[in-house]
Amino acid sequence: xxxxxxxxxxxxxxxxxxxxxxxxxxxxFSELGSEFNFPILVCKHLGIGDEKGLVDVLANRxxxxxxxxxxxxxxxxxxxxxxxxxxxxxxxxRDMLSLSIDERVCHSRPAVDVLFESAADVFGENVTAxxxxxxxxxxxxxxxxxxxxxxKVVAQSPESAEAKIMPKAAIETGCTDAILDLExxxxxxxxx
Amino acid sequence: MTETYQDLELQLLLDAxxxxxxxxxxxxxxxxxxxxxxxxxxxxxxxxxxxxxxLFIHDEAAFAHFVxxxxxxxxxxxxxxxxxxxxxxNIIPLLKTFPFIKIWHAxxxxxxxxxxxxxLLDEENLLDRCQIYATDFNENSLKIARSGIYPDAELPxxxxxxxxxxxxxxxENYCSRGYDSIKFNGRLSEHITxxxxxxxxxxxxGEMNLVLCRNVLxxxxxxxxxxxxxxxxxxxxxxxxxxLGRRENIQFSESSSQLETVDRPQRIFRKKV
Ligand SMILES: C[S@@+](CC[C@H](N)C(=O)[O-])C[C@H]1O[C@@H](n2cnc3c(N)ncnc32)[C@H](O)[C@@H]1O
Numbered sequence: 001x002x003x004x005x006x007x008x009x010x011x012x013x014x015x016x017x018x019x020x021x022x023x024x025x026x027x028x029f030s031e032l033g034s035e036f037n038f039p040i041l042v043c044k045h046l047g048i049g050d051e052k053g054l055v056d057v058l059a060n061r062x063x064x065x066x067x068x069x070x071x072x073x074x075x076x077x078x079x080x081x082x083x084x085x086x087x088x089x090x091x092x093x094r095d096m097l098s099l100s101i102d103e104r105v106c107h108s109r110p111a112v113d114v115l116f117e118s119a120a121d122v123f124g125e126n127v128t129a130x131x132x133x134x135x136x137x138x139x140x141x142x143x144x145x146x147x148x149x150x151x152k153v154v155a156q157s158p159e160s161a162e163a164k165i166m167p168k169a170a171i172e173t174g175c176t177d178a179i180l181d182l183e184x185x186x187x188x189x190x191x192x
Numbered sequence: 193m194t195e196t197y198q199d200l201e202l203q204l205l206l207d208a209x210x211x212x213x214x215x216x217x218x219x220x221x222x223x224x225x226x227x228x229x230x231x232x233x234x235x236x237x238x239x240x241x242x243x244x245x246x247l248f249i250h251d252e253a254a255f256a257h258f259v260x261x262x263x264x265x266x267x268x269x270x271x272x273x274x275x276x277x278x279x280x281x282n283i284i285p286l287l288k289t290f291p292f293i294k295i296w297h298a299x300x301x302x303x304x305x306x307x308x309x310x311x312l313l314d315e316e317n318l319l320d321r322c323q324i325y326a327t328d329f330n331e332n333s334l335k336i337a338r339s340g341i342y343p344d345a346e347l348p349x350x351x352x353x354x355x356x357x358x359x360x361x362x363x364e365n366y367c368s369r370g371y372d373s374i375k376f377n378g379r380l381s382e383h384i385t386x387x388x389x390x391x392x393x394x395x396x397x398g399e400m401n402l403v404l405c406r407n408v409l410x411x412x413x414x415x416x417x418x419x420x421x422x423x424x425x426x427x428x429x430x431x432x433x434x435x436l437g438r439r440e441n442i443q444f445s446e447s448s449s450q451l452e453t454v455d456r457p458q459r460i461f462r463k464k465v
Contacts, residue, residue, distance in 0.1 A: 068439075069439070070441045072441050073441060084438075084439050098410065100264065100411065101410070
């Protein structure tokens with residue numbers, strides 16, 4: 001069997017979610033299906049030990065490759081990478097993830113800001129950042145970094161969010177390109 | 193375009209730091225380092241990485257602050273309780289077969305891991321036969337480590353970790369309290385030597401039975417990880433045990449062929465004969 005050529009990562013999608021994020025992620029990923037040609041990196045605030053359940057459920061629901069991130073893990077198109085509990089997830093280079101145990105940001109580790117800022121740093125305008133439901137303001141600084149680097153920012157519409165504070169904080173930065181409900185976000189990601 | 197200049201500026205900054213102070217950060221992992229550099233840029237109100245070059249060259253205090261920042265000292269007592277449980281269950285019985293046991297904590301930060309180990313060894317009646325070497329390149333962290341004093345606000349987290357790790361009593365039995373602090377008993381530190389050691393530039397630590405280097409390699413790039421992993425392996429006696437952090441990855445490292453896996457989820461390895 002010929003080995004399939006691995007295509008280089010051209011663009012990347014980063015998602016931040018907190019309270020209520022588990023079911024929001026399930027909805028988006030079931031809608032999206034497995035036909036997407038970029039890596040998706042997810043920072044969902046979670047307790048240590050919750051991560052395995054999250055990864056398994058998402059993998060079952062969506063039929064995509066969902067992985068718990070490790071340090072210096074190669075990153076491929078069409079895969080979903082989840083931040084592990086108690087580590088920050090970062091984009092290390094155009095084809096690699098990395099982790100750190102730096103200080104908590106907005107009381108969180110993993111933190112959305114850390115993921116978004118590192119993605120903006122490496123991928124510049126080729127980043128789409130999505131802020132979902134959550135009850136704190138993590139992600140707002142990251143959204144600014146993504147916008148400054150020329151990337152796109154999408155927030156879940158607060159009225160559709162289980163916890164409104166996080167998408168609201170993102171919207172208040174004035175950096176959002178679109179405000180959509182979960183189905184809308186899946187549709188947005190399906191665009192070429 | 194801007195991205196290539198950013199790389200160039202980063203390179204120049206690290207070269208300048210090395211020429212002026214002898215500190216090597218060239219092979220540190222990029223994302224964590226950029227985070228720290230950005231923080232210094234915003235404190236210094238500059239827009240460019242290269243603007244930090246004159247600052248760090250002429251202002252020793254500013255550079256000292258940067259070094260302190262580069263050395264992330266985040267740690268806990270019994271961090272990753274499952275790991276300590278695995279140690280207690282599967283590695284301690286192995287260590288018990290030796291008359292004398294040497295343990296190296298590389299990158300011990302403020303020392304919590306070393307005290308956790310001493311407590312675990314004490315509960316397994318092994319402490320008297322053990323010598324723990326706990327090292328870091330951050331002198332400030334080592335000072336805290338030697339004192340064995342930590343804010344008592346952290347005690348609830350530490351107690352919780354300890355109990356989840358299979359601890360036999362309560363951490364309070366190993367420390368005294370006062371002035372919003374806890375201080376671990378001298379009996380534990382008698383078996384710990386805290387010393388300065390730089391994994392980038394210093395040599396092998398000989399004939400260890402057990403080496404722990406958790407959450408340090410994540411701050412290095414692949415090339416440096418490989419070099420340091422080799423240093424850690426060379427510091428082990430034959431069939432010695434190496435423990436890494438919970439999400440660390442040595443699959444892509446050349447030296448990993450010298451190791452066999454003992455407990456993959458807990459990142460416990462053994463040096464092959
Ligand atoms: C995040 S802490 C890990 C602490 C502890 N091992 C744990 O897992 O809880 C990383 C430590 O690595 C140390 N470190 C970084 N670079 C080092 C080097 N070149 N040599 C020695 N230690 C280093 C830092 O000073 C810091 O204390």
